[in-house]
Amino acid sequence: MVAITGDHRGAPLADSVAETLSELAAIGQSPRGGVTRVAWSDDLFRAYAWIGERMHELGLDVEIDAAGNLVGRWNVGSGKAVAIGSHLDTVPSGGQLDGAFGVVGALHAVSLLRAEGFTPSRPLWVIAFMDEEGTRFNTALFGSHAFTGGAVSDFADRVDTAGTTLRDAMARAGHDVDCTRDAKRIDQLAAFLEMHIEQGPLLEAEDLDIGVVTSIVGLRGYRVHLHGEANHAGTTPMRLRRDALAGAARIALQLREFARSRSDVTANVGKIAVEPAGANVVPGLADFTIDVRAASPAAVEELAQFVEGTVAEIAGEEQLEFDLATTFSLDPLELDSDMVDAIERAAVAEGARWRRMPSGAGHDAMLVGRHVPTGMIFVPSRGGISHSPEEYTSPAQLELGTRVLAAALRDLLRQGGDACTLLE
Ligand SMILES: [Zn+2]
Numbered sequence: 080m081v082a083i084t085g086d087h088r089g090a091p092l093a094d095s096v097a098e099t100l101s102e103l104a105a106i107g108q109s110p111r112g113g114v115t116r117v118a119w120s121d122d123l124f125r126a127y128a129w130i131g132e133r134m135h136e137l138g139l140d141v142e143i144d145a146a147g148n149l150v151g152r153w154n155v156g157s158g159k160a161v162a163i164g165s166h167l168d169t170v171p172s173g174g175q176l177d178g179a180f181g182v183v184g185a186l187h188a189v190s191l192l193r194a195e196g197f198t199p200s201r202p203l204w205v206i207a208f209m210d211e212e213g214t215r216f217n218t219a220l221f222g223s224h225a226f227t228g229g230a231v232s233d234f235a236d237r238v239d240t241a242g243t244t245l246r247d248a249m250a251r252a253g254h255d256v257d258c259t260r261d262a263k264r265i266d267q268l269a270a271f272l273e274m275h276i277e278q279g280p281l282l283e284a285e286d287l288d289i290g291v292v293t294s295i296v297g298l299r300g301y302r303v304h305l306h307g308e309a310n311h312a313g314t315t316p317m318r319l320r321r322d323a324l325a326g327a328a329r330i331a332l333q334l335r336e337f338a339r340s341r342s343d344v345t346a347n348v349g350k351i352a353v354e355p356a357g358a359n360v361v362p363g364l365a366d367f368t369i370d371v372r373a374a375s376p377a378a379v380e381e382l383a384q385f386v387e388g389t390v391a392e393i394a395g396e397e398q399l400e401f402d403l404a405t406t407f408s409l410d411p412l413e414l415d416s417d418m419v420d421a422i423e424r425a426a427v428a429e430g431a432r433w434r435r436m437p438s439g440a441g442h443d444a445m446l447v448g449r450h451v452p453t454g455m456i457f458v459p460s461r462g463g464i465s466h467s468p469e470e471y472t473s474p475a476q477l478e479l480g481t482r483v484l485a486a487a488l489r490d491l492l493r494q495g496g497d498a499c500t501l502l503e
Contacts, residue, residue, distance in 0.1 A: 089136030090129075092190055096481050097474035099183045103129060103167075104175040113172035113468030118210035118221065119147065119248040126167045130182060130207065137189050139205065146225030146262035147209035147254055152202060153189065159269035160202035161491055163188065163484065166211035166222070166443060173212075174470025180458070180477065181274045182207045188485040199492035201269060208443045215239045216248075217406070223443035225262040227450050232256050265450045270418065270491060273444040274456040274484050276472055280463030281436060288479050289426045289433035290457030293419055295445040296438065297379040300407030301369040303330070303390060306400040309355050309363030323365035324353045326397040333389050334369065344373040344382055345439070374411055374437050412445045418454030425486035431479055440465075456483055 093099045106129060107122035109115040116123040127149045131141045139151035149167070152160070165181020185205045192199070208226065213219025216237040225231045235246040235256040246256045282290050307321030327348075334346035351367040371382040387403065394401040419435070426433040436457070444453050458480040461471040472480075 090132040091136050092133050092186060095474055096184055096187050096477040100175050100179055103179055109172045111172050114169050114175060115171045116169045117215040118168050119252050123168055124252060133186055144262040146222050146259045148222040148226060149207040151205040154202050156199050156201040158201040159267055160204045161270045162204040162206050162268050163272045164206035165273050165275055167207040168210050168212050170212050170214045170466045173466055174468055176276045176470045176472055177465050178211055180276055184274045184481040184484055187481045188488060191485045200494045201492060211443055216245045220443060220446055223446040225259045227265045227446050228263040231259045268451045270451055271447040271453045272487060273442055274480055275442060276465060277457040277460045278440050278465035282459035283461060287434055288431040288476055289483055290436045291419055291422045291433055292438050292455035292457055293414055293435050294374055294437045295412045295442060296372040296374050297411030298372040298409050299383050302404045302406050303367050304402040305365040305394060307363050310361045312359040312361055315361055320361050321398045322361050323399055324362035326393055326399045327351060327365040327367050329393045330389055337385055343378050346371045376411055412448050414448055414454055415452035418452050421487050421490050422454050422456055424490060425483045428486045429482045431483055456480055
């Protein structure tokens, strides 16, 4: 545990959620536009200190745990805690809202409860998980993984683009990767609620305020190497070429056709490099990624088989050798039905227009939700845009989401209510 930097005097929240978010967004302003606060960076810890001061002002006990999660605890009532929150790290040149809204909205929800004199029946924690995005070390969901007991020290030797290992980056921030097991505190939680921007176009298209999330997609990530033969682009007859890029292109298109033929899966080839990369040389090597997602375990399994079959088949037809490695695997998660009901009641109580919907993006909730009852609240994303400075949700929609979160907390944490039957 690391004491948080800053003056510890506390600092008040702005009047509105949108104002607090824009104040926070001043930390990590990127010269290329947007906000850059990648895992273990100085800017991320500056954001922790800034949010930590506001947590102090709300009367929370503030700490950064062994895995770099920022935790503010309202130690009240008895039994296991209800946690709310999301993450403060961003992708490079990201927006103000992805992750940050879940943390800032959580603080404003606590502030609402405080202001009305509400006393929770059990402890209430606000958490900002470390490295949700995984953008620096390819270690997405790092903090929630450690919090739920995952062995994140296995990632110690991963390097960022500057060649810094995760171990060194953590050491620079005062953390020891070999101590991250101390961050396991899932046993102290009764439930988790994460609020987030939708990052998709559905709510806006249907003119709705709130998404009550029912499930989070499963995903598989792959790294593929196709080996052909580099040769002269002019003298090698077309039928004799072993063109690795042509093979990669056929695989990308075949995956796209498969995903387009159904409504429940997505497929993406997002990164590709070829060698030797000469304009007049047949590509001898193609190195690319595949990301496939689906909402049900059966569909994820079907996708995995399709990926493996397609890579093998096209490599064979193009006379290429191939390596296919799984880099990431997360099963889909059905969120807790009692939590879904509680969020729905909260949306009704606040007069929000809402719908149930799945999440197509991964979130910390998908790890925490494997251990304790977990729910998610979405607010609309204008144009469905995220991971961009263009992220936008109206101030009124941010306030409404926050009020729905507060209403759900009143429901889960009321004294003498039936919350204890809902939460073990
Ligand atoms: Zn996020």
